[in-house]
Amino acid sequence: MTKENKKEGDLMDKIVSLAKRRGFVFPSSEIYGGLANAWDFGPLGVELKNNIKKLWWEFFVQKRDDMYGLDAALLMNPKTWVASGHLRGFSDALVECKKCHERYRADILEKDKKENYICPSCGGIEFTEPKQFNLMLKTFLGPAEDEAHIVYFRPETAQAMFVDFKQILDTMSPKLPFGIAQVGKAFRNEITPGNFVFRTREFEQMEIEYFIKPNEWEDRFEYWLSQMKEWMKLVGLDESKISYLEVPEHERAHYSKRTIDIEFEFPFGKKELYGLAYRGDFDLKSHQEASGQNLEYFDEKASEKFLPHVIEPSLGVERTLLALLISAYREEKTEKETRVYLDFDIKLAPYKAAIFPLMANKPELVKKAQDLFHGIKKSGVYPIAFDDGGNVGKRYRRQDEIGTPYCFTVDFQTLEDDTVTVRDRNTMNQERIEVERVPEFLLNKLK
Ligand code: GAP
Numbered sequence: 001m002t003k004e005n006k007k008e009g010d011l012m013d014k015i016v017s018l019a020k021r022r023g024f025v026f027p028s029s030e031i032y033g034g035l036a037n038a039w040d041f042g043p044l045g046v047e048l049k050n051n052i053k054k055l056w057w058e059f060f061v062q063k064r065d066d067m068y069g070l071d072a073a074l075l076m077n078p079k080t081w082v083a084s085g086h087l088r089g090f091s092d093a094l095v096e097c098k099k100c101h102e103r104y105r106a107d108i109l110e111k112d113k114k115e116n117y118i119c120p121s122c123g124g125i126e127f128t129e130p131k132q133f134n135l136m137l138k139t140f141l142g143p144a145e146d147e148a149h150i151v152y153f154r155p156e157t158a159q160a161m162f163v164d165f166k167q168i169l170d171t172m173s174p175k176l177p178f179g180i181a182q183v184g185k186a187f188r189n190e191i192t193p194g195n196f197v198f199r200t201r202e203f204e205q206m207e208i209e210y211f212i213k214p215n216e217w218e219d220r221f222e223y224w225l226s227q228m229k230e231w232m233k234l235v236g237l238d239e240s241k242i243s244y245l246e247v248p249e250h251e252r253a254h255y256s257k258r259t260i261d262i263e264f265e266f267p268f269g270k271k272e273l274y275g276l277a278y279r280g281d282f283d284l285k286s287h288q289e290a291s292g293q294n295l296e297y298f299d300e301k302a303s304e305k306f307l308p309h310v311i312e313p314s315l316g317v318e319r320t321l322l323a324l325l326i327s328a329y330r331e332e333k334t335e336k337e338t339r340v341y342l343d344f345d346i347k348l349a350p351y352k353a354a355i356f357p358l359m360a361n362k363p364e365l366v367k368k369a370q371d372l373f374h375g376i377k378k379s380g381v382y383p384i385a386f387d388d389g390g391n392v393g394k395r396y397r398r399q400d401e402i403g404t405p406y407c408f409t410v411d412f413q414t415l416e417d418d419t420v421t422v423r424d425r426n427t428m429n430q431e432r433i434e435v436e437r438v439p440e441f442l443l444n445k446l447k
Helices: 003-021 043-062 079-083 158-163 165-172 214-235 282-291 317-328 363-378 392-401 412-417 435-446
Strands: 025-027 039-041 067-070 091-096 103-105 131-134 138-140 150-152 178-187 202-212 242-246 258-266 269-280 297-299 304-306 309-316 329-333 338-342 353-357 406-410 419-424 430-434
Touching (some): 043 067, 043 178, 043 202, 043 214, 043 317, 067 165, 079 158, 158 165, 158 178, 158 202, 158 282, 202 214, 202 317, 214 258, 214 269, 258 317, 269 282, 269 317, 309 317, 317 329, 353 363, 363 406, 363 412, 363 435, 412 419, 419 435, 430 435
Parallel strands (some): 067 178
Antiparallel strands (some): 091 103, 091 131, 202 309, 258 269, 297 304, 419 430
């Protein structure tokens, strides 16, 4: 292991440990020994996740005037997956090591000079022939567990946006170009889940299907790439860790005519963070043929009907969260210790501020701090934390570790002149501010 690799491995361990210790991400059903590669988002994790989704929705849907939101059912008519090609083509090649019987996705295994796969767990080089393994999870609807009652957990949110395309046309009368956007769960029976929340079998996607005139696809593709770049800046991802991969034809999904994978330098290697794909009219055409319904768009100006083409920016929520934790993690040597803080933008920070009474055993300080705490919430700034445990130094460290940008301390001077200290997470600088100005101070930061 090189020094650099070890450092990166250490970083991942530190992030996983911080995430668990501070209530961001817990192993799922841990009291029963857990469920491999399933994770629960704790009180701070759910705030962070919701903040990511809210920011995405604002940026890609609400602030624009060409977007239509959707929240479709997760279980869809199984004919959807026949038409979309997922039942036939959504599979990975699976191989099994003949020595230790571990199973792997063939495409991620390293090969030796003789082109033999090498088993990462035992070093064996004898494998079974690759077998196609469909990644869709299935279950039965209703009491009968037979073929006729099989339904699939959607492997992408995208299909509902094609299947509901006609409903959006009929109800909203949108004009091209326009998009349909959705945030929601997707499920894949991944062969090799792992790397914390990077690859799981249950995850969330934030997807847009952007419908365009066919001859405009190249410009629109570039435009959406630029929007994704803006998004990554907005959310605070480390730009130096981001790169762009033009996916070659033989590696693209069955529906795609061009794909760019946006990759992020995770501590475990450079991996796909997001995808941008030109899906042509593959999906609308397939659903039109399979359903017998006309899904064409009528262009009034040109007086012609046609199937729009699609550009698809597809983003994973958990991968954003992980990339954000990695981007925001800071260690800083102070005289006595190493200070750890998460450099989140206030919009993403789970707590926008924390309020402390200098001493927990002085009722007049506690009362004043509680009044400030409730006053801030009433002004519309939340969630915020109230902390009176341990000394103030420890409280600062706790808030630093979870990325709280500002801490306000009620001290003895507050009782005299109605001012509190405000301490900045990144600089650790403190200044005094009038109590009545605190809500306004935070509201300005949140703008
Ligand atoms: N509709 C297109 C689509 O689903 P994808 O590249 O398979 O394309 C899009 O998935 C995004 O969803 C990925 O870039 C990633 O952010 C996220 N994603 C995919 N599989 C995932 C998994 N097993 N665990 C966590 N996130 C995943």
